[in-house]
Amino acid sequence: MIPAIYFDGHASHATRVHVWRDDAMLRWRRTDRAREWDVPLASVEPSARVTGLPFVLHLANGAHLQIEHDLLPDDWFPRHHRLERLVDWLERRWVAALVSVVIVVVSLLGLFEFGLPWAADRIATRLPHALETSMGRQSLVALEGRLLLPTTLGPARQAHLQAVFRHFVDGVPGLPVVELKFYASPAIGANAFALPDGSIVFTDALAKAVPDDQAFLAVIAHELGHQAGHHMLRQVLRSSGVFIVAGMMMGDVTSLGGVATGIPMFLIDSHYSRRFEEDADAFAFRTLAQRDIDPVAFVHAMQALQRAHPELKGGTGLRYVSSHPLNDQRIARANEASRRYQANRQAPSSR
Ligand SMILES: [Zn+2]
Known part of the structure; x- marks a missing residue:
């Protein structure tokens, strides 16, 4: 289970929750276990991966889940934003960053x-x-x-x-x-x-x-x-x-x-x-x-x-x-x- 923050799309306050995947379903519940939700994984629209920013899973009706960037398992949205995943991979590797700098300087x-x-x-x-x-x-x-x-x-x-x-x-x-x-x-x-x-x-x-x-x-x-x-x-x-x-x-x-x-x-x-x-x-x-x-x-x-x-x-x-x-x-x-x-x-x- 992954710690996350849930916004229900109506109230402005944030709810601390735990998220997990259950086959084709995405489930999350309050940390005090007082309430639980689920939606089909396919209905979730994940945000682009940007290093340093929290990951946002957009749900229906303006609700969304916010997850620390590094915590989201790769297999939850495997086909999504393949290019973004490449960029993310590159960003995490300083060698790639250094090579880009060298390429720019040489150019x-x-x-x-x-x-x-x-x-x-x-x-x-x-x-x-x-x-x-x-x-x-x-x-x-x-x-x-x-x-x-x-x-x-x-x-x-x-x-x-x-x-x-x-x-x-x-x-x-x-x-x-x-x-x-x-x-x-x-x-x-x-x-x-x-x-x-x-x-x-x-x-x-x-x-x-x-x-x-x-x-x-x-x-x-x-x-x-x-x-x-x-x-x-x-x-x-x-x-x-x-x-x-x-x-x-x-x-x-x-x-x-x-x-x-x-x-x-x-x-x-x-x-x-x-x-x-x-x-x-x-x-x-x-x-x-x-x-x-x-x-x-x-x-x-x-x-x-x-x-x-x-x-x-x-x-x-x-x-x-x-x-x-x-x-x-x-x-x-x-x-x-x-x-x-x-x-x-x-x-x-x-x-
Ligand atoms: Zn001359």
Whole structure:
């Protein structure tokens, strides 16, 4: 017999009773045995099992029996709420609870690790061009006078590099409209970067460090790779967090303001993912070879930068090297691209 509390559905007071099952009947009687009741078990409507709450057996006419959760035998209502019984079983087992927590945490990590980049990439490559243009302009305006100061390169040097740049990009098919802009920038040192509007910003320090036009073009080709792959926008969106990305997916254009301020922040203390750098390198090697320039020029540019500023190795003055880490693998790939280029040149024409 199981202790329970009986409410008859009319009076509000509770009666202490004992309940038991007698085949197909449910019986209960007052603890002082002064009165006894019974109903067919099949007519009883049990409540859902919820750990920590008393179990309620609904009877006819609003009467009900209340039983401590743990006391109800499983075989009284064996087929009822099978799912609830499973949930109840799970709730009682802390291992299951712990596993659920782990699953939730892993899902969240997966969302940040893969879901966010995926969403950021979709947005970055589907934004209307006019929006990309306005974001690039906004960030350039935010940078000018602060990080980016008027260039100190002589007019002849500028004109020469502009001509070399124009001649190069005009021969590369499939590029968006691009524009080369020179700035003095003690803050970001020898650096170049591609903004979403098609601007390629090139600092005076970098222009002075490149040993020749081919090394200059090697850096340009790498930046064109970032440009063609929308890398700046993708990287900034990836690092601006869930809310901006989610906002933009919902069509909230004001989130763009957050992206425009994210670009200067990116330039000061962030860098592209390794994957983007590899993509930009591959683009550069391919494009240089197509324009009949040996991809080894990229290695020359990097080496010249380090030679020109040995005292700045790893420091902020060498941003192009520190935000584009020069490692053996990249040099090996550039040299490999160079060998392929040489081999293609020396191969006799099939025509
Ligand atoms: Zn890069």
